[in-house]
Amino acid sequence: MSALDINAILQAMQTAVPGAQITLLENPSPSAQHSLLLPAEHAIALARFLRDEPTLRFDFCSNATGVDWPDTEITEKIKTKTLVDGVEKEVEETRKTLRPGYLEAVYHLFSMELKHGPLVIRMRTADRAANVSLPSMTAVWRSTDFQEREIFDLFGIVFTGHHDLRRLLMWEEFTDHPMRKDYAPPAEDDGTERPVVEVAAAEGSVAE
Amino acid sequence: MDQDLKIQLGKQGVFTTTLEEVYNWGRKSSVWPLTFGLACCAIEMIATTMARYDLARFGAEVFRPSPRQADLIIVSGTVTKKMAPQIVRLYNQMPEPKYVIAMGACAISGGPFRDGYNVLKGIDRYIPVDVHIPGCPPRPEALIYGFMELQRRIQQQELTGVRAPSFTVPSEPSEFHIPAFGQHGLEPAMNASIAPRPQLVQITPAPAEKATS
Numbered sequence: 445m446s447a448l449d450i451n452a453i454l455q456a457m458q459t460a461v462p463g464a465q466i467t468l469l470e471n472p473s474p475s476a477q478h479s480l481l482l483p484a485e486h487a488i489a490l491a492r493f494l495r496d497e498p499t500l501r502f503d504f505c506s507n508a509t510g511v512d513w514p515d516t517e518i519t520e521k522i523k524t525k526t527l528v529d530g531v532e533k534e535v536e537e538t539r540k541t542l543r544p545g546y547l548e549a550v551y552h553l554f555s556m557e558l559k560h561g562p563l564v565i566r567m568r569t570a571d572r573a574a575n576v577s578l579p580s581m582t583a584v585w586r587s588t589d590f591q592e593r594e595i596f597d598l599f600g601i602v603f604t605g606h607h608d609l610r611r612l613l614m615w616e617e618f619t620d621h622p623m624r625k626d627y628a629p630p631a632e633d634d635g636t637e638r639p640v641v642e643v644a645a646a647e648g649s650v651a652e
Numbered sequence: 653m654d655q656d657l658k659i660q661l662g663k664q665g666v667f668t669t670t671l672e673e674v675y676n677w678g679r680k681s682s683v684w685p686l687t688f689g690l691a692c693c694a695i696e697m698i699a700t701t702m703a704r705y706d707l708a709r710f711g712a713e714v715f716r717p718s719p720r721q722a723d724l725i726i727v728s729g730t731v732t733k734k735m736a737p738q739i740v741r742l743y744n745q746m747p748e749p750k751y752v753i754a755m756g757a758c759a760i761s762g763g764p765f766r767d768g769y770n771v772l773k774g775i776d777r778y779i780p781v782d783v784h785i786p787g788c789p790p791r792p793e794a795l796i797y798g799f800m801e802l803q804r805r806i807q808q809q810e811l812t813g814v815r816a817p818s819f820t821v822p823s824e825p826s827e828f829h830i831p832a833f834g835q836h837g838l839e840p841a842m843n844a845s846i847a848p849r850p851q852l853v854q855i856t857p858a859p860a861e862k863a864t865s
Contacts, residue, residue, distance in 0.1 A: 614770065615734055615833040622769035629769050630836040 448560055450478050453500065460493045461486050469566065479550070479564035484578055487567055488605075491584040494553060494563070502553035502563055505585035508592060510599035511548040512624045514572070518543055545572045547601050551581060551588070569601060572624075580606035598623035672811050679723075680806040681711040683751070683799075686722035686742065691729025693756040693789040700792040710799055719745040724802070726795075727781075730758035730765055731772040733838050737830050743779045744827040748819035751806075753798055754781045757788045764788070777842035779828055 454466055457480075464486035469479045482490050494502045520539045525532055547569045554561030569576045580603035581588045592603045593612040600621035603609055611618065620627055661668050689697055701707045701715065716722040719742045731739060743752065754775055757763030762773040775781065782805060785798035809817050818824035828846065831838040 613734075617833045617835060619835045620769075627769070629767075630841070 448563060450480065450563070453494075453563065454480060456497065456500070457490055457493060460497070461489045464490060466490070477562075477564060479566055481566045481568065484567055484569075487579050488581075488584065491565070491581055494565075495584055499558075501555045501557045502561065504554045504556050504561075505551050505581065505587050506554055506562070507550075507552040508581070508588045508595065509550050510595040510601055510623065511550060512545075512572070512599055513543075513548060514545040514625045516543050516545070517541070546570065547572055547576055547599055549578055549592075549595055549601055551585075553585075576600055577602045577604050579604055580609075582606055597621070600624065673807075675811065676807050676809060679749070680803040682714075683710075683712050683723050683802070683806070684714045684716050684721065685712055685724040685726050686719055686746070687715040687717045688725060688742065689728050690731065690735065691756075691758065693728035693759070696789045696792055697726055697728045697755065697795060700795045705792040705796065707796065707799065710796070710803065712799060719743075720747065722746050723749065724751045724753065726753045726755050727759040727775045728755040728789075730763065731775050732770050733772050734770070734833075736772045736775070736778060736838060737832070739775065740778045740828055740830045744830070748826050749817065750819075750826075751783075751802055752779055752781045753783045753785060753795075753802060755785045755787075755795060755798070756790055757786060760784050760786065772838070776846070778831060778846075780846050 450468065454468055457466055458464065465483050467481040469481050471477045471479070494500055518541050520541070522537045522539055523534050524537055526535050527533075528535075549567045551565050552561075553563040553565065567578045569578060578601055580592055582592060582603075583605065589606075589608070590612060592601075592606055593609060595601050596603060596606075596609055597611040597613050598621055610616070614622070622629075658668050689695075699705060701713060707713055712724070719725075723746070725739075725743055725746065727739065743750070752775070754760050758765060758771070759775050762768070762771045765771040766773055772778075776784075783798045783802050785794050787794050790798070811817075811820060819826065829840075829843055831840060831843075833839075
């Protein structure tokens, strides 16, 4: 399996679909499996290019899954040099920024013909509540049919263009998306009906 | 019947029995389970019926493809919430007398998947279970032991009197409420008439002894 040059693929994609803002997402872990973030409006054209380009031929999508990124507060420590009483000092500043949450669909692509892969592509929704639509990849890779239904079921991403977008695992009447990080199971199911052993603190016997 | 007299008569070559005993012996020797499996426990159940462990020795080799012909339902495996109404429906379709074996940790309580959003926390929330078999999955020997325990229970059932089992009492229910698919889970979450409510246990620790240093 030949190693893929993800930067070259990115360049090729950018020339094939001009105007598409493709971002390279670096993976800092030792696996260094970087991925490409595709803009939703050009995703189908880019996916078709990845599948049909003779030097790439990603003809097989082995896996499609979702990721939920809730609103997170990012704290950064920034060292700035300032003049204090005429002496230059290094002052550490903490800056907090709120990154709004989004939902993400991840696809793992392989080429059966050229025997290379995986190439990881991602798409992100605008937010986690109202704008959760992404284009469906079923027209490009037929294998994503059930997997996108599963993502729709468990994460709540609505795939536009999917021919049969129904819940896959949970029943039709179910309204939640259980794999979201803020999912709370119904009250009768939270384990409180287990026999609860409560240790009452007797007075004067507080362990120290 | 007096046991001593029975033994004495037996020594003289006179065989005595009661109608109840013969009837129960017949019932326990031909418990026909339902062809029904859910997960990895079902593989162990299948192994139990095959030549090596041979459940046929206990008269239970005839797995019936219809609940109308079955006496026993072995709930073998994880019960998902999507499957639970079907299991209650199958149980309701079985004729009395009928028995339930909950096989494995999942069927008893949800097991390792208890905290999952899609797993029922024990089939005894909806149907009355006669024998619970722990294990993950239980070995075929454990299933055979559980089956023998069920046979012992059937043998000891009194058919008349105050201790008669529920299937002899026409007013006792033989069908149970089938839960419905709700927006967040099954409705109701348990059948309160059969599932025992857990008790809150309060433990008051003894006053800590003064540290002697």
